[in-house]
Amino acid sequence: MLRLFSVMTLLVLLSTASAAVAQDPPAVVGAAADARDALRTMIEAAKKEGSVGYFDTVLQPETHDELTAAFRKTYGMPAGFPVRYTLSTTLNLITRVEQEVGSGNVTIDIASIASPPWINGLVRAGHIMQYDSPAYQAFGSAFAAGLGKPGYYAFNGAYIFVPTWNADTLNFKGKSWKDILGAVPPGRMSLNDSGNSATGLLAYMGLRSILGIEYFKDMAKMKPVFILRSEQTAERLISGQDLMAFGGMPTRVHQYNERGANLKFILPEEGVVLLGQASFILAKAPHPNAAKLWLDFTLSEPGQTILSKREALISGRSGFKSPLPEFAPPIDSLKLIKMDWDSIDQDAIRRAKAEWQSIFMP
Numbered sequence: 448m449l450r451l452f453s454v455m456t457l458l459v460l461l462s463t464a465s466a467a468v469a470q471d472p473p474a475v476v477g478a479a480a481d482a483r484d485a486l487r488t489m490i491e492a493a494k495k496e497g498s499v500g501y502f503d504t505v506l507q508p509e510t511h512d513e514l515t516a517a518f519r520k521t522y523g524m525p526a527g528f529p530v531r532y533t534l535s536t537t538l539n540l541i542t543r544v545e546q547e548v549g550s551g552n553v554t555i556d557i558a559s560i561a562s563p564p565w566i567n568g569l570v571r572a573g574h575i576m577q578y579d580s581p582a583y584q585a586f587g588s589a590f591a592a593g594l595g596k597p598g599y600y601a602f603n604g605a606y607i608f609v610p611t612w613n614a615d616t617l618n619f620k621g622k623s624w625k626d627i628l629g630a631v632p633p634g635r636m637s638l639n640d641s642g643n644s645a646t647g648l649l650a651y652m653g654l655r656s657i658l659g660i661e662y663f664k665d666m667a668k669m670k671p672v673f674i675l676r677s678e679q680t681a682e683r684l685i686s687g688q689d690l691m692a693f694g695g696m697p698t699r700v701h702q703y704n705e706r707g708a709n710l711k712f713i714l715p716e717e718g719v720v721l722l723g724q725a726s727f728i729l730a731k732a733p734h735p736n737a738a739k740l741w742l743d744f745t746l747s748e749p750g751q752t753i754l755s756k757r758e759a760l761i762s763g764r765s766g767f768k769s770p771l772p773e774f775a776p777p778i779d780s781l782k783l784i785k786m787d788w789d790s791i792d793q794d795a796i797r798r799a800k801a802e803w804q805s806i807f808m809p
């Protein structure tokens with residue numbers, strides 16, 4: 448009788464364990480055995496928090512929708528679990544975050560923005576949550592390049608500003624940044640508005656270090672049109688308003704070509720400035736557990752695949768196989784202009800902005 452009882456007890460326990468495993472979402476099933484309990488606890492806490500919200504400067508609504516659906520499935524979140532998303536310009540997001548941390552009334556959980564010097568300042572001031580995402584293990588090369596800080600942030604995707612044109616209106620065969628000078632008539636080229644774009648200004652600083660100030664003085668003679676949003680840059684090429692964009696994005700080339708455009712770009716032989724869109728959790732985020740899960744997912748291989756496929760963003764994951772290698776090549780295949788991100792402070796940024804404005808807006 449005792450033996451029968453023991454067997455029945457064992458069967459009940461096994462049945463209960465099997466049911467628990469069957470109910471676990473994919474993230475828990477795929478986690479290391481010693482990490483599953485903590486992950487289950489975090490998921491339940493996230494459900495109680497009721498939502499998560501993030502701000503971004505690149506992602507389009509369709510990308511958000513696919514990320515959200517995959518996120519809910521990965522962690523077993525309710526079908527209606529709100530993931531609130533706001534697309535912002537770089538400077539507007541910087542202003543918003545500074546206002547919120549300054550007032551102590553933080554409403555943003557996660558922000559993603561390509562401005563390492565500014566983000567490093569937030570880390571030093573204690574405004575970014577210290578969190579070691581399990582995804583960070585795959586970002587060693589990115590961290591080594593200064594594009595992230597272990598325990599604080601990594602980039603959800605990187606982008607570049609490169610010469611772009613509409614092949615239906617311009618037959619351009621250049622390979623160098625220098626080939627851009629005189630390639631189109633004055634007034635027919637757009638330029639990143641580095642007076643109002645933090646990322647445009649960082650790109651200018653990197654290019655200035657290898658091309659020199661005289662190069663940009665010659666460019667000013669081409670009377671470029673100043674553009675703030677990358678979507679507008681692409682649309683002006685398609686409409687024929689501009690013949691070339693000095694700083695177009697492969698992201699937009701891919702997206703607009705999917706709709707029937709014929710945009711082209713080059714990776715100049717001198718190299719490119721890699722702008723990693725760093726994702727971080729605010730120290731006083733109102734939904735910290737949900738924020739950690741969202742960060743983990745967007746930096747995971749499935750999340751990176753969605754971001755690369757949808758936005759042609761360059762992943763910082765080592766060994767990542769890009770679904771769009773033409774538009775978002777592996778990070779190790781790019782010739783990068785070296786940037787000492789840790790040494791760039793606000794004074795250096797102010798000086799660069801003043802110089803850019805003296806050249807293009809005297």
